[in-house]
Amino acid sequence: MAPVSPARAASPAAKRALSPATPRGSASTTSTTASPTCADSTSERASPTPKRVRVAAPTAAPAAATAAEVTGEAAQIYDRQIRLWGHAAQARMRSARVAVLGGSSRGLAAEAVKAMALAGVGKLVIVDPANVTPTASAANFFVAKEGGERAAEVVAAGARVLNPLVNVEARTDVDVTRVATEAEREQVRAVLASVDVAVLCDVPVPVAITINTMARQLGVKTLFAAVWGFNAVLMADLLEHTFLHESSESSADKDGDPIVTRHRITLAFPPLTEALAYSLATKLPPRQLKKSVTPTLLSFLAVIAYMREHDGRHPDLAKETDRDAVRAATAAQAKQHGVAVPEVDATALERLFRGSTLELAPVCAVAGNLLAQEVLKTVQGKQRPLSNLMIYTTAGGAGNVWNLGVVDTASVTVGE
């Protein structure tokens, strides 16, 4: 394993979560197989000096096949995606446990659960005591299809139909939004301790921050996402996260295979609270800073700050008091990031955040699948994860990412 800086959290669960390249139940990690998709990070050893790795078939067959093999019907069902991320990544997903906390009535959670179930995440725990809301069927297709009382159970039932190979559990006895008493906290902690990744869907921002703090202590990674009307936000705290980065160059070797360089990179994520207190001015030169810290970013950070001070409530920008509060928060954010306060038009701001408590099905589709993709990357330990704030706005037409304090702590070139 590559040398990494000391983990922020050191419980056994933390160590497990930090080592995505060592799947549970994988007996052998020794084989060197023929293909870039079959050979995977389970089989590489770190090499001391950077070198180019030609990913091509060895002429002699290796003695043993990897234990991470996916066979039979599963191999057929997952064929097209295994051709993208490889057998080892598929096997790591199979042994991953993910909790989806909150928002079970809404489209975001439905989309994310669907994508994770289809991909073959080993265990999904849907945690939400809430009943299905009257308008749930506007964006949650599981609700629209199945009906039923408890949203978590409806979503879990739907997910089981989509992929019987996945173990899906509904927990309606635990409420992540209630962590006032020690008994309540203990319940939430028990759920968090049983998984590798906690996915917080559409929970209020203060709740996300509280759960993130608890999850960190248990060595559990946090992904928080929310759909606010036409917009979506995603924040990640993957603790100390190691992943395999493959970059293929356009040039090809003599066999016509692209030349692939592989690095094992370790990132250290700050907790969500620290990320929100981070100043981009500490990292970016003035010119880049001006380009990076957009009015959209500042507006979202201001709304998040407002929510933290108002029990997670969305500001009502039609009201002057809320508008003033958000304007003040925008100015504070501009100061925090060392940029001038942007001249954001009040009606434009109101239009951007209109209907923030509501959800629109296609926005849920975009955000839920981006969220699921981040979970899959996280449990596979492949590809650079989204670090660590993403804002998607329909009006702006882009999903931009800002790095609020995530640092690369190690990078090693790995061979075949």
Place this chain on the structure above:
Amino acid sequence: MDRHAPSRALLGTQLFAQVENTRVLMVGAGGIGCELLKNLAMLGFGHIELVDLDTIDVTNLNRQFLFQRQHVSQSKAHVARESALRFNRNITIISHHGNIKDPQFDLAWFKSFNLVFNALDNLDARRHVNLMCVAGKVPLIDAGTAGYSGQSTIIQPGVTECYDCHPKPTPKTFPVCTIRSTPSAPIHCIVWAKNFMFPQLFGEDEDEGDANLVNDTTNAKQVQELVREAQALRELKRSAGLPGFAERVFVKIYRHDIERLLSMEGLWQMRQKPVPLDVEALVAAANELRDPLADETAHCRVRTIEETTKVFLQSTAALAKRYAASGPQSFDKDDDAAMAFVSAAANLRCHVYHIALKSFFEIKSMAGNIVPIVATTNGVVAGLMVLHALQVLEGRVLETTTDLLTAPPAAQHLVSRPNQVLARDKLFPPVSSCAVCARAYVQVAVDTASTTLGDLLEAIVDAFSVLPVDNVTVLEGARMLYDPDFDDNLGRTLADLNVPSHHAFLLVDAYDQDDQLVQPLSVYIQKSGKKGVEILGNVPQLWTKPAPPKVQDAPIAGGDELDDEVVMAVDDDDEDIIMTESSAAGNETGHVGRTRR
């Protein structure tokens, strides 16, 4: 409470009413299509028609979530409709299990929709839908995905670029001598196994290929050898299904053919010589082995030469038996015996030519042109498609804004950059030289049995004063029907000329006159029971502009340029035979890249 209350509140009453009253067509009910249909149904699009010719395969189930195990081999369109109706019972969904190029899906039918969605996996169909939408002036949302890449874009005919405004990547080709005599990469051996050896042994008998080969004078000797080699193979094929056939093929192609090639010294002056297989020893060793394919976990590693020989012999015998019993076979990546044959034949050839061997898993990807797909990419792209559709309904295509928080509507594509996951691409106006959207389109109703080309041309030049009859050409696809110097067809009926009554666009192009260019015109032939020629709808105004620059003739879209197989094609330039490998294959992709950087 009304389930659509949140959507109505967000979109506004007017836009939401438009959604409810919009007639949309979606072409393709696969990876993108399933996600798209869900989004359209959830949002409450009132009338949705979908077309897909495909049936459900088990490898679809990881992403095409409207289908489950029990649906395998049923119609995608019909099952998708059933599943999606359960999301929303208050809408109309009509499913068509058929090819979008079928006659029933004519221009009038396309024009009956307010919006069309392309959720297609191949270039040809995507271009056909684009052509019909441009001809019918129906807004099109086009999307594609491959792996983690994907994009959605708005095609508003006459306003934005169309799908054909930019040339698509040309298929990969290999010189025939590389494939047949001097392979140097695994793909050469795979193409040889799949496109030469498989059809030679188990396909239709054909001779044309050799006739073309003889014309090549540069490598006369080599070509003669290849012809002889193919003839020997045809003779051998007569014993297909008889005992020892597989062994005879094995000896021929891995020893005798290689030895014959070795006798051509010139070929090997700059290359490493191939080494014929020790056929007797390998056959003997293979006979001792059990079926190597039984161990599925070994699909990801390279099998030994003995194992590969065993796979070759047993798959050849199985395919020969099938050929003898039920006639010519064609390659299908999902046919286990065919795939086993191609993987083994290719690897044995790689071994002979000192090329690195590939695993079964990899060879299947290459031979089947399999494009890796994940559900999440399709999910994001299908969400963007619906957001783009809302932009079109709102009439906000190419709108500009000065607002700091918004950007003009645009195409979008998925990226993996540290600072971005979804990037915007500006929409551009049509490319003036585009062979599809630079043309004017007119629809005429004719009785093809009684209307002559002359009748039609007369009606056209009557309607378009800038088109003088003695100065135009008429083509159907690449076929010349009329030219001032070629008027033989004027008296023949369209039926007699084999002009199909649906999807036939006659290209009427004026020659340059008085240094003036006239907009090229496409005439869509609509079948009619009535005698005579009737121009349907408004007659478009053809633009004229000073020449030059000269507008080049380009092939019409929707033709038969490509299929998703590797094909033998004749390259006009040097009459050399080229093995062509189409890139338009696989699943949700076709291809992705029409985005600008």
